[in-house]
Amino acid sequence: MELKNSLEQTYRGKKVFITGHTGFKGSWMVRVLQLLGAQVKGYALAPVYHNGLFDLLDYPSTMHSVIGDISDKKYLIQEITSFQPDFIFHLAAQPLVRESYNTPAETFHVNAIGTAHVLDAVRLLEKKCTLVCITTDKVYENKEWIHPYRETDELGGYDPYSASKAAAEIVIQSYRRSFFNPRNYASHQKSISVARAGNVIGGGDWSADRLIPDIIKALFQQQTVIIRNPASVRPWQHVLEPIIGYLQLAQKQHEDPIKFAGAYNFGPHTEDTLAVEQLVQLVLNTWGSGQYEVQINPNAPHEAGLLRLDITKSQLELTWKPRWNAETAISKTVEWYQEHKADIRAVTDAQIIAYFS
Numbered sequence: 507m508e509l510k511n512s513l514e515q516t517y518r519g520k521k522v523f524i525t526g527h528t529g530f531k532g533s534w535m536v537r538v539l540q541l542l543g544a545q546v547k548g549y550a551l552a553p554v555y556h557n558g559l560f561d562l563l564d565y566p567s568t569m570h571s572v573i574g575d576i577s578d579k580k581y582l583i584q585e586i587t588s589f590q591p592d593f594i595f596h597l598a599a600q601p602l603v604r605e606s607y608n609t610p611a612e613t614f615h616v617n618a619i620g621t622a623h624v625l626d627a628v629r630l631l632e633k634k635c636t637l638v639c640i641t642t643d644k645v646y647e648n649k650e651w652i653h654p655y656r657e658t659d660e661l662g663g664y665d666p667y668s669a670s671k672a673a674a675e676i677v678i679q680s681y682r683r684s685f686f687n688p689r690n691y692a693s694h695q696k697s698i699s700v701a702r703a704g705n706v707i708g709g710g711d712w713s714a715d716r717l718i719p720d721i722i723k724a725l726f727q728q729q730t731v732i733i734r735n736p737a738s739v740r741p742w743q744h745v746l747e748p749i750i751g752y753l754q755l756a757q758k759q760h761e762d763p764i765k766f767a768g769a770y771n772f773g774p775h776t777e778d779t780l781a782v783e784q785l786v787q788l789v790l791n792t793w794g795s796g797q798y799e800v801q802i803n804p805n806a807p808h809e810a811g812l813l814r815l816d817i818t819k820s821q822l823e824l825t826w827k828p829r830w831n832a833e834t835a836i837s838k839t840v841e842w843y844q845e846h847k848a849d850i851r852a853v854t855d856a857q858i859i860a861y862f863s
């Protein structure tokens with residue numbers, strides 16, 4: 507519980523603003539912050555699915571939840587400046603690669619311009635504020651090589667989602683240099699970092715076109731699980747890993763706002779970077795039943811094949827490290843879905859406490 511105590515010292519009683527609090531990662535982050543004693547306010551679109559954590563944990567009555575569009579700059583600025591946050595975690599995004607092929611311009615707008623709107627709001631805060639912008643491991647120009655990507659590697663992006671997140675990073679870099687330059691920290695008091703995490707799994711994700719939700723939905727309906735990219739390798743990790751990583755990063759920025767105003771990768775240990783087919787097999791074994799079938803669509807839009815992340819910087823500078831291996835991450839995920847109709851608050855809280863211990 508050393509980690510929990512340390513985070514509690516930073517976050518207890520602090521004002522924390524989260525964009526994207528109705529989504530999968532945002533919902534977990536809200537619950538962790540509530541358990542740490544923070545005062546949390548969220549800003550996002552209404553949840554798309556009504557069996558996620560946002561509804562099951564009754565956030566509308568346990569936190570300050572604002573339903574709004576990140577494209578509505580005026581409303582966003584009003585909600586941020588009236589709250590006067592100590593910390594901001596920017597998660598709101600169109601986060602799906604396949605959807606980005608259907609709505610490329612909208613994806614660029616929400617992900618890149620939406621980030622600029624958050625940064626404009628931060629410019630108007632006349633107080634110390636720490637901001638973590640959540641992008642993705644997909645911001646790296648993917649060379650389909652075996653080497654894990656480091657924070658200093660080239661940014662790029664083939665599909666519109668990846669490119670929109672790389673674009674968001676360029677927006678952040680420009681604001682950091684132009685308005686929140688660490689050299690002038692004493693005058694603006696803002697520290698801006700970027701967090702790049704790999705693919706996350708965990709209870710409460712019901713998104714379309716994501717592997718775990720697709721598997722779980724098929725298992726509940728006793729259907730065969732269909733997988734389309736069995737050999738794709740991704741840095742899978744439980745959702746609590748990056749969430750705690752973001753909190754540790756912001757904690758470090760709060761203590762040393764200049765040193766930690768940079769980019770950080772959050773991913774699993776090398777041995778837990780699995781191919782899709784391996785992950786599916788592990789999920790079915792843990793679930794206790796079910797079967798899968800590979801159906802490769804030769805006309806499917808391009809998705810990266812091989813993606814590994816180097817997490818040395820986060821391990822050394824933040825003293826963050828992955829706590830759950832792939833097997834534990836999968837068993838916690840399966841446990842959540844199998845029990846989500848029971849007392850989900852107890853199940854969710856128990857998983858958070860187990861993570862800390």
Ligand SMILES: NC(=O)c1ccc[n+]([C@@H]2O[C@H](COP(=O)([O-])OP(=O)(O)OC[C@H]3O[C@@H](n4cnc5c(N)ncnc54)[C@H](O)[C@@H]3O)[C@@H](O)[C@H]2O)c1
Nearest residue numbers: 526528529530531550551575576597598599601642705706
């Ligand atoms: N899930 C992953 O595997 C993964 C991996 C790497 C990075 N990320 C990043 O983490 C963040 C959260 O992802 P998630 O998995 O929770 O996705 P999600 O789809 O579950 O949640 C997205 C959130 O963004 C909000 N949002 C979307 N469009 C908006 C708009 N126009 N205005 C206001 N809010 C809007 C949604 O309402 C929701 O709250 C995203 O920035 C995503 O790119 C996710």
